[in-house]
Amino acid sequence: MSVVTVRNLPEETHRALKARAAQNHRSTEAEIRFILENAVRPKHGVMLGSLLTEIGREVEGVDIEIERDQTVCRVGNLLPTR
DSSP states (O other): OOOOOOOSOOHHHHHHHHHHHHHTTOOHHHHHHHHHHHHHSOSSOOOHHHHHHHHHHHHSSOOOOOOOOOOOOOGGGGSOOO
């Protein structure tokens, strides 16, 4: 796991984070992780089949029928492990 240090965070912002964390029954650190995850991760995974179908429509004459795999995966799980 990576570690991030945030410098010069206004005290008012820190208090607001602590209050928000308490409302959500999380630690301040967990609340910050939650906020960051939601800010940078897409709400819905990329649907490769839908993208390929759209590309086919744009170039005309290509009709792709793709059986959808309903398995949900996270982008982080696709990266090779070391």
